[in-house]
Amino acid sequence: MTTSYQTIGQPVSRAEGPDKVTGAALYTADLNLPGLLAGKCLRSPYPHARIKSIDASAARRLPGVRAVLTGQDIPENLVGRMLRDFPMLAKDVVRFVGQKVAAVAADDLDIAQHALNLIEVDYEELPAVFDPVEALEAYAPVLHPNFMKYAGRADDPQEHPNAMARATWGIGNVAEGFAQADYIFEHTFRTPHQHQGYIEPHAVIAQVDGQGRLQMWVNCKTPFLLRRQLSEGIGLPQDRIRINPINIGGDFGGKGSFMDSHVAYWLSKATGRPVRMVMNYIEELMAANPRHPAVMTFKTGVKRDGTITARHARLIFDSGAYGAFRPQKGITYGIGAIGPYRMEHSQIDSYLVYTNKVPCGNMRAPGAPQSTFASECQIDLIARELGMDPYQFRLHNLVRDGEESPLGHHWRNFMGKPTLDAAVREAGYQAPKMTPPDLAADGGDWKVGRGIAVCERHVGAGSSTAKISVDGQGQVTLYTPLQDTGAGFYTMLRQVVSEELGVPYNEVSLVPWSTDDARFDSGVGGSRVTHVGGQAVYGAARAVRAKLAALAADLYGWPESQVVFKESMVAAAGHQAVSLGALAARSGGLVEGDFTYDSERDEDLTCFTAQVAEVAVDRETGQVKVLNFTTAQDVGTVLNPQAHQGQIDGGVMQGLGYALLEELKHEDGRISTLTFGEYKMPTIADIPPLRTVLVQSQSGGPSPYGGKAIGEQPISAVAPAIANAVLDAVGASVTQLPITAERVLQALRSQPA
Amino acid sequence: MKKPLQITVNGEIRQFFAEPYCSLLDALRDELLLTGTKKGCDEGDCGACTVLLNGQAVTSCLVLAHSAHDSQVTTVEGLADHQKLHPVQQAFVDHGGLQCGFCTPGLIMSAVGLLQENPNPTEEEVRFAIGGNLCRCTGYNKVVEAILAAAQAMQNKLKA
Numbered sequence: 001m002t003t004s005y006q007t008i009g010q011p012v013s014r015a016e017g018p019d020k021v022t023g024a025a026l027y028t029a030d031l032n033l034p035g036l037l038a039g040k041c042l043r044s045p046y047p048h049a050r051i052k053s054i055d056a057s058a059a060r061r062l063p064g065v066r067a068v069l070t071g072q073d074i075p076e077n078l079v080g081r082m083l084r085d086f087p088m089l090a091k092d093v094v095r096f097v098g099q100k101v102a103a104v105a106a107d108d109l110d111i112a113q114h115a116l117n118l119i120e121v122d123y124e125e126l127p128a129v130f131d132p133v134e135a136l137e138a139y140a141p142v143l144h145p146n147f148m149k150y151a152g153r154a155d156d157p158q159e160h161p162n163a164m165a166r167a168t169w170g171i172g173n174v175a176e177g178f179a180q181a182d183y184i185f186e187h188t189f190r191t192p193h194q195h196q197g198y199i200e201p202h203a204v205i206a207q208v209d210g211q212g213r214l215q216m217w218v219n220c221k222t223p224f225l226l227r228r229q230l231s232e233g234i235g236l237p238q239d240r241i242r243i244n245p246i247n248i249g250g251d252f253g254g255k256g257s258f259m260d261s262h263v264a265y266w267l268s269k270a271t272g273r274p275v276r277m278v279m280n281y282i283e284e285l286m287a288a289n290p291r292h293p294a295v296m297t298f299k300t301g302v303k304r305d306g307t308i309t310a311r312h313a314r315l316i317f318d319s320g321a322y323g324a325f326r327p328q329k330g331i332t333y334g335i336g337a338i339g340p341y342r343m344e345h346s347q348i349d350s351y352l353v354y355t356n357k358v359p360c361g362n363m364r365a366p367g368a369p370q371s372t373f374a375s376e377c378q379i380d381l382i383a384r385e386l387g388m389d390p391y392q393f394r395l396h397n398l399v400r401d402g403e404e405s406p407l408g409h410h411w412r413n414f415m416g417k418p419t420l421d422a423a424v425r426e427a428g429y430q431a432p433k434m435t436p437p438d439l440a441a442d443g444g445d446w447k448v449g450r451g452i453a454v455c456e457r458h459v460g461a462g463s464s465t466a467k468i469s470v471d472g473q474g475q476v477t478l479y480t481p482l483q484d485t486g487a488g489f490y491t492m493l494r495q496v497v498s499e500e501l502g503v504p505y506n507e508v509s510l511v512p513w514s515t516d517d518a519r520f521d522s523g524v525g526g527s528r529v530t531h532v533g534g535q536a537v538y539g540a541a542r543a544v545r546a547k548l549a550a551l552a553a554d555l556y557g558w559p560e561s562q563v564v565f566k567e568s569m570v571a572a573a574g575h576q577a578v579s580l581g582a583l584a585a586r587s588g589g590l591v592e593g594d595f596t597y598d599s600e601r602d603e604d605l606t607c608f609t610a611q612v613a614e615v616a617v618d619r620e621t622g623q624v625k626v627l628n629f630t631t632a633q634d635v636g637t638v639l640n641p642q643a644h645q646g647q648i649d650g651g652v653m654q655g656l657g658y659a660l661l662e663e664l665k666h667e668d669g670r671i672s673t674l675t676f677g678e679y680k681m682p683t684i685a686d687i688p689p690l691r692t693v694l695v696q697s698q699s700g701g702p703s704p705y706g707g708k709a710i711g712e713q714p715i716s717a718v719a720p721a722i723a724n725a726v727l728d729a730v731g732a733s734v735t736q737l738p739i740t741a742e743r744v745l746q747a748l749r750s751q752p753a
Numbered sequence: 754m755k756k757p758l759q760i761t762v763n764g765e766i767r768q769f770f771a772e773p774y775c776s777l778l779d780a781l782r783d784e785l786l787l788t789g790t791k792k793g794c795d796e797g798d799c800g801a802c803t804v805l806l807n808g809q810a811v812t813s814c815l816v817l818a819h820s821a822h823d824s825q826v827t828t829v830e831g832l833a834d835h836q837k838l839h840p841v842q843q844a845f846v847d848h849g850g851l852q853c854g855f856c857t858p859g860l861i862m863s864a865v866g867l868l869q870e871n872p873n874p875t876e877e878e879v880r881f882a883i884g885g886n887l888c889r890c891t892g893y894n895k896v897v898e899a900i901l902a903a904a905q906a907m908q909n910k911l912k913a
Contacts, residue, residue: 011849013846013847013848013849014846014849014851016854017845017846017851018838018842018846019854020851020854020857021829021838021842021843021845021846021851021854021857021858021861022789022829022830022832022833022838022842023787023788023789023790023828023829023830023858024789025854026788027788027791027855029788029792030782030788032786110772196889197887197889198853198855198889199791199793199794199799199801199853199855199856199887199888199889200791200793200853200855201793247853247854248853249791249853249854249855249856250852250853250855250889250890251853252889278792280795281793281794281795281796281799484853485853486851486852486853486854486855486890487852487890488852642849642895643849645849645895646849646852646890646891646892646895648892649891649892649893649894649895650852650889650890650891650892652892653889653891653892653893654889675794675796675798676794676796676798676799676887677796677798681887681889683884683885683886683887683893684880684883684884684886684893684896684897685880685884687892687893687894690892690894
C-alpha cells in the first residue's frame with residue numbers, strides 16, 4: 001500500500017483536545033437555558049405488575065412542582081428504534097424493575113425527587129420470568145400478548161410468543177455433517193449483562209418553543225434515527241423536531257436509544273419551559289440498555305485429525321422486557337458465531353427472547369462477544385480433547401484466503417493465518433511458562449497458562465453527508481452530521497480534508513450539524529464512521545478541490561489536472577502559487593462542496609483479530625491475574641495511528657472487564673449491582689501490559705485511502721482468550737462469564753480426580 | 754435552607770448560597786456554573802468530579818460545599834494560563850490521553866494533584882494516583898504516558 005500521504009497515517013493529536021482538557025467542551029448536562037426545569041421519573045419496583053391506580057395529587061400540590069405526568073396523561077403510542085413495543089410511560093402494566101411510570105418537572109432536582117416520593121402507585125404483582133430459556137417454555141407467562149400488533153416486528157413466525165425474533169443462517173446440512181464426524185461435542189455457555197460504562201449518564205434537554213417546535217439537546221449518537229422515534233411517539237412531524245449537536249461523553253453502542261427523550265418533550269410541553277433530565281448512575285445500571293446476556297449451546301462434529309465437519313449453534317439472547325432498543329428488524333446477533341473456520345455444514349439459530357428484566361440494547365460489537373466466547377472456548381475444549389494444541393487446531397481449520405466462509409461468503413484477501421501467526425509470535429505463545437517471581441513469592445499455588453481466541457467482523461456501512469467551505473481568508477470549514485462520541489473521528493475527518501486541500505488538519509474548523517442541516521445520517525456505530533463518514537468528507541473535499549482547480553484554470557490558465565494543493569497554497573508547475581484564500585476570494589464568495597455517501601455492507605470483506613492472553617491462576621483461591629495480553633489486528637491504511645491504537649486499547653479493556661469483572665447481578669429481576677463499587681469496571685490496576693501488532697492487508701478496505709474498521713474489532717476475542725488461558729493454566733473450564741475466582745475454584749473442584 | 758459560604762475557586766473569592774446538603778460538585782456546577790467538573794456516578798466511585806481542595810485531589814461529589822468554606826479549590830478551568838495549556842493538559846492532548854473527554858477533567862486534576870506533591874513520580878506512583886479515576890475509552894495506557902510526559906516537561910522547565 002502506498003504511504004505517500006501528507007497527513008493520513010500520521011499519529012496527529014486531537015484537534016478537539018484543547019476544549020476537552022480545559023472544561024470548555026460542553027456536554028448535555030452542562031447546558032443551561034432560562035427557566036430550565038429539572039425532570040425525573042418514578043420507576044417500577046416490580047418486575048411484572050399491573051398498575052391498578054396512581055395517585056399523584058400530593059405531588060402535584062408540592063410547591064415548585066410544575067408538572068406531573070402519568071401514562072394517563074400522554075398518548076399510548078409505543079416507541080422503539082425498530083420494533084415499537086415500549087410505552088413512553090407505563091400505563092397498565094410494568095414489565096421490569098426500573099420501568100418509568102410517572103414523570104415530574106420541578107424547579108429543581110430536590111423538589112422533583114421529593115415529588116416522586118409523594119406519588120402513590122397501587123400495583124398488583126404478576127407472574128414473572130427471568131431466565132430466557134425458561135421464557136421459551138410452554139408454562140412461561142406471555143409478556144407481550146399484543147406482540148402481533150406491534151409495528152416494526154420481525155415478520156417470521158415465532159416458536160413462542162416470548163421469542164420476539166429468530167433467525168437461522170448456515171450452509172449445507174448439519175445432520176449430514178455430524179454423521180461424518182468421529183466425535184461430536186456439545187457445550188453450553190452463559191454470558192451476563194454488560195453495561196457500556198460510559199462515564200456520562202444519559203441526559204436530555206427538551207424545549208418546546210412558541211411555535212410548538214421541539215428543540216432538543218441529547219447525548220444521542222444517532223440523532224436522525226432519534227428524530228424519527230420522537231416523531232412516532234409524540235406525533236410531531238420530523239421537520240418540527242430539531243436535535244442540536246452536542247459532545248457525547250462515551251457511547252460504546254449505548255447512546256443510540258431514546259431513554260428520557262419522549263418524556264422530556266411531554267414535560268416541556270406541559271410546562272411551557274425547557275426541561276433537563278439526567279439519569280443518575282443508579283438508574284443507568286438499573287434501567288438503561290446494556291449488552292444482552294446469552295445462553296449458547298454449541299454442537300461441533302470433528303474428525304480424528306481435527307477437521308471440523310459441522311457446527312450448530314443455538315443462541316438465546318435475553319432481550320429483557322422490551323425490544324425497542326434494538327435497531328434491526330430481524331436479528332443479527334450471533335451471525336459470526338460459528339467462527340472463521342472451514343466447514344461444509346453450519347447452522348446458527350439465534351433467538352431474542354422477552355424476560356422481565358432491563359431491556360437490552362447495543363454495546364460494542366453487539367452479539368459478538370457473547371458468541372465468540374462460546375465458540376472460541378469450545379474450540380479449545382475440543383482441541384484438548386483431541387490432544388491437539390489449540391493453535392494447531394485453529395491453523396488446521398481456519399479459512400484460508402480464497403476459500404468459502406462457514407456462512408458461504410468469499411472474503412477477499414482474508415488475513416486469518418498471517419494475523420493468527422503474528423499474535424502467536426508476538427505473544428511468545430510457545431515460550432516456556434514461568435510464574436512471575438512476585439506471584440511465586442506470595443505463597444499461592446500459581447500456574448501460568450496461555451490462551452488464543454480469534455474473531456472476524458465486517459466493515460460497517462450506511463449513509464452520511466458532508467459539506468466543506470473555503471472562504472476568502474483561506475479558512476476551511478467542515479460540516480458533518482456526525483456527533484462526537486470521542487472515538488477520534490473529528491480529527492480523522494479533518495485529516496481527510498487536510499490531505500485533499502493541503503491545509504494543516506488542526507486549522508480545519510469543524511462544525512457539527514443539527515438534524516435540520518442534513519437530509520439523513522446513519523449515525524455513529526457499527527464500525528461505520530471511518531468508512532461512511534470518511535467517504536462523505538472525502539467526496540466533499542474532492543468536490544471543493546475540483547471547483548478550486550477549475551477556478552484556477554479559469555483565472556490563471558493553469559491546466560486543471562496539474563493544480564496541486566499544498567501548505568495552504570494552490571500551485572501549478574511553472575507558475576506563481578497563490579494562497580487558498582486568495583483563490584477562493586476570486587470566486588466572489590465561499591467555495592463550497594458537498595457529498596452524500598450511501599453504502600451497503602460488503603459481506604465479502606472482513607477484519608480479522610487474533611488475541612493471546614497470558615494468565616496466572618492460583619489453584620488455592622481461583623484468582624486469575626492477566627500477565628500479558630496481545631492483539632494482532634488485520635488492517636488496511638490506518639488513517640490515524642494514535643486514535644486507532646486508542647480504539648484497540650479501549651476495546652481490549654472493555655473485553656477484560658467482560659472476561660473477569662463485569663456483571664449486572666439480578667435477584668428476582670432486581671439488579672443488585674447499582675454502583676461502580678459493585679458493578680466493577682477495570683481501573684488502571686486491572687490493565688496488564690498490552691501488546692499490539694498490526695498486520696497489513698494488501699487489499700485494504702472501503703474507507704478513504706483504503707482503511708478498514710477498528711472500533712468493534714478488538715473486544716470480542718478477549719474473554720475467550722482469557723478463559724482458554726485459564727484452561728491451559730489449571731485445566732479449569734469456566735463456561736460462564738465473568739471468570740471470577742469462585743467460578744474458577746468451582747471448575748477446579750468439579751474436575752475428575 | 755440555603756446558607757452563605759465563601760470559597761476561593763481558581764484564585765477568585767466566590768461568595769454564594771447553598772443548601773447545607775449541597776455537594777461541592779453541585780455548587781461548582783450549578784451555583785458557580787463551572788461545568789468543566791463532571792458528574793458521573795455522584796457516589797465517589799468514578800473520579801470524574803475530582804478537583805483540588807487545598808491542594809489535595811478529592812472527589813467533589815463527596816465533599817459538602819459548606820465543608821469547603823474558606824478553602825481553596827482548583828478546577829480544570831483554573832489550570833490553563835490564558836490560552837496556554839497547563840503541561841498536564843498539553844500532555845493529555847499530545848499523547849492521546851483523552852477520547853470522549855468526560856472523565857478527562859477528573860483525571861487531569863488527579864494528575865495535577867500528584868505532580869504538586871511528587872513532581873517526579875515513578876510509573877507505579879502515577880498508576881496509583883489515578884486508581885480512583887474510571888476511564889472507559891482509553892484503556893489508561895495513554896493516560897499514564899501523558900502524565901509521565903507532563904512530569905518530564907515540568908521538570909525540564911524547572912531546570913531551564
